[in-house]
Amino acid sequence: MFSEPEEPTATRMRGARAIACTALTVRDIAEEPVWGYAGRTLSGAVTGRGWLRLVSERADRAGGRLWEGPRTAQEVLPVTVPRPVLRQIHDWSTDGWSYRAELYEYTPTAVDSRSPVLDAEVELPEPWLTDLSCALETLAAVPTDRVSVREEYIRRAVPEFTGHTVGTIEWSTAHGDFHWANLAGADLVILDWEGWGAAPYGFDAALLHLYALRAPKTAARVRETLAPILDRPEARVAELTVCTQVLQAADRTPFYTALAEPVRQFLDQTRHQLPW
Template sequence: MCAARASACCALAVRDLAEVPVWGYVGRTLSGVVTGDGWLRLVSEREDRAGKKLWEGPRMAQEALPHSVPRPALREIHDWVADGWRYRAELYEYTSASVVSRSPVLDTEVDLPDSWWTDLSSALGTLAAVPTDRVGVREEYIQRAVPEYTGRTVGAITWSTAHGDFHWANLTSPQLLVLDWEGWGRAPYGFDAALLHLYALLAPGTAGHVRKALAPILDRPEARVAELTVCAQVLQAADRTAFYAALADPVRHYLNQRHSPQSSGTSL
């Protein structure tokens, strides 16, 4: 990956300025600042697996999403294959804004400006209306996982467009930018709002702020399936991921408080 990053810098005519590049999940990505006010993200996949949904997500987001959905601009892409691996170098504009949290799950309270919350609500509303045939969350998964892990029935699903991984490590402050557009696509209505809220349950003050700011989304009956789906995802992964394990009990409490067992109607 380090050698491939050096090759990418040469191909894109930039110089690597990252003293300590940022590794992604299981070493799949390697990112860092480069000259020209740029941020270079290198992605790798085995040659026989590349080109699927996650591979094309950032490029398709750059092409399909309006500028009113705040995100770093994707300037250029460089692809190549070497030794059975396919690489993609994505050159983004650099932002000095910091992620709200290093972990997807927020475990300390954060103080964000009013403008951040306004921009958040606006971005989610705009994104939800973007037409796409990309699949962010599969219906087959929802129909299987929600009853298995939450004990609730699914009921009717209203679909809209979502980022799909809208957690605290993918949002910046004090300026709101939304990072990591690999998995965006169709999901149950309110999915991003539900994920952000539930991932803040360990910081009750911030969770309450999310609930208030995004009440026009989360209080709609259509958001019920999104909440149940996020709960199922957390509970399914709780035995293998530390931050999900910490979130599991608050999620179970939320389920019992907000959604009656076996309910197929509106959340309480």
């Protein structure tokens, strides 16, 4: 999803991945390892039909919401929310860094996009869209004390980047990073659960739709499918929040830079759609 980080981060993470493979008694067979932002994570296939995700953090900052997200998702979320099975976790610390290796059941279907933001049209089978709607509906009703998007951020940043103030917020449970690189192909599988928790109602639906704006036909199909969510007035806060996140990061993240203008056009076209 992201490019390989600079040395020595890449070397450190490859060494940690080798340690993780030894600890979990698997062999690394990843032909194209998947890097996370700034080399924070490194993922790829391993023997035994597995997928190994390695996450790292400075030892004094390890733990907390993102660190525990995948584990709590495995323990709490209904099986009807399609996701890879988390088989095993291995933690260790060394040289001022903490590591968590998460061994998952391998998901054989490819993701729809290597980037979070679509830059080309994709085929979305009707059963896939149906499963998508059902998954979001089920997830939204899961009780949690986890927080995916902070209210303080919404009330501060949305007016700054969109010009809109925010009134009442209706909350529901969300994946929180529901973009195209986190959705597997033919049979829907939702990846990367580190940030799940409470968010404005419709947040995942809004994010998926807005991240498809550079592929208009796909965006229209998603918008139509998720209309029961996005047509509700309370989902407008979610749309404004996602727009804010894109515009705020547009000067430092290439795929947000490319999405910024379509997002501005969306805001202009929907400026009258306020929930209060």
